[in-house]
Amino acid sequence: MAITKTIWNTDGSRTPGTLFANRVVEVAVTLETRNWSDTLDYSDFRDTRCTYALVWLGTHNYAPERRSKASRLMAYYDSLKLEGEFKSNWVETRDLEFHEQFAWVDCTNILSDRNGFSLSAEVDGAFGTFGDPLMWANLIAWRAHEAGLAKAAEEEARKAKEAREAAAAKEKAQRVARETKRQAKIDAGKPAVEAAMALTPEKGTVCTVDGFTGKVFWKGTKVYRGAWRGTVGLKNERGEVRWIDVGHWAKEEK
Secondary structure (H helix, E strand, O other): OOEEEEEEOOOOOEEEEEEOOOOEEEEEEEEEEEEOOOOOOOOOEEEEEEEEEEEEOOOEEOOOEOOOOOOOOEOOHHHHOOOOOOOOOOOOOEEOOHHHOEEEEEOOOOOHHHHOEEEEEOOOOOOOOOOOHHHHHHHHHHHHHHHHHHHHHHHHHHHHHHHHHHHHHHHHHHHHHHHHHHHHHHHHOHHHHHHHHOOOOOOOOEEEEOOEEEEEEEEEEEEEOOEEEEEEEEEOOOOOEEEEEOHHHHHHHO
């Protein structure tokens, strides 16, 4: 059959027209997430039942478009204009290679009000029962070409995924190695700090350090800024506190 393009006139009437008569070889229905914003200046994404028609563009037409390697090959916009409608001056028709002769037409119509027309498609007949025999011969070649592109894109995506996973694994291994090295460096300093802590006075002992006299009320070791530290707390009769590094007593011992 064909794609019917119904134009909505300013007076409220509708003018139907026919596109790709005897050239619609398949109609596919998919469920996609589409933006229903009528002005496309905000997001209104919804699950949408989408309809696509696969059409034969013939051997001379506007070349179809593919926005990405994984997307459908779509008919150029001027291919959807009826005889007499304004067409772009900067895009020209040309002879098409066999792999350019078929394209999908989006007949979903969620922006019909904005576009001023709606599209509906119907395919009538089994393979090879209507249209030009060349259409069917080229359709076989086109499908094989599209399958090859899909396989190549899938392989490229697989390699890209493997590369990302390998890079992530390498980064993780390097991160673990850095952390292991850092932790080993930290742990290497622990025995010296513990040895220095053994030289410090017991809790309750009164001692004087750098002119401050107080009683030892706290002792402890911990990792601080990537290194083991040992600290002794002194408190005098007025409640004033000084924190002394264990290195003080290690120096005295030497």
